Amino acid sequence: MTQTLNAPRIELNRVSPEIYAAMIALDNAAREDLDPTLAELIKIRASQINHCANCIDMHIHAARRRGETEQRIYLLPAWREMPELYTEQEQAALALTEEMTELSGGEHVSDEVYARAAAAFSERELGQVIAMALTINAWNRIGVTTRMRPPVRP
Template sequence: MTETLSRPTTRINLNRVSPEVYEAMVALNNAAAKDLDPGLAELIKIRASQLNHCAFCLDMHTHDARKRGETEQRIYLLSAWREAGDLYAEPEKAALALTEEMTDLPGGDHVSDEVYARAAEAFGERELGQVIAMVLTINAWNRIGVTTRLRAPRRH
């Protein structure tokens, strides 16, 4: 018989106990979003949050994507974007591939040359830098969310 550990129901509120860290994260998020298409940013945030199992961020960013006009179909199929044909544009596919490799580093140590080259071809240097920054930012937010067990609000 496997013993299960009880999960604490309350964990720290990082914003309350470390406001300077929270403020730095908000500043990083704002810097990463600068000059990046907001719709692409939401796709990146949703895909990384799916991979990281961050329910709070998934709820927030799917809600935000809908407010920006993203379709239900594209949100639902995001986890299978490779199989979704031409539903996503090439720059989106390149950003999603980069998001996946940065989030779950293959072999634990690098982003492949192929994925990086695809992203570098799809974006100019500035925009590629912003895509990379957005991926690392949402991964940091996801780590905060899953560690502190942030809960998605119930929507009616």
């Protein structure tokens, strides 16, 4: 059977509900003790890198509901160019998220980026930032592979 380009492929929550439930549990655990605004920035940035339209859309809407500004959302891909818009913790988390997300070609999370994040967060918080980046990367891979798409809004 030939699929139409960009047509959804499979509904993981329907065919593998136990996997979907485990992902929801992981997502909920990663959120604990993590600032909700920071969590949304991590999710948006990783989703941008991974080209997951569904997650970008979902988490931008969630960030807006939490009161995130349009400027910070629009400039998120260029956060290094506008550091005054993002806290030190946000910058450290974004740098770590980017390096965790772009693990290709034998690259690793650098000592410098890890040290910056470790200095900006308590151990517990750092664990949660790592877990959030890990979780959204997993969701992005599900979304991209299954071609999850956001609704088209007027």
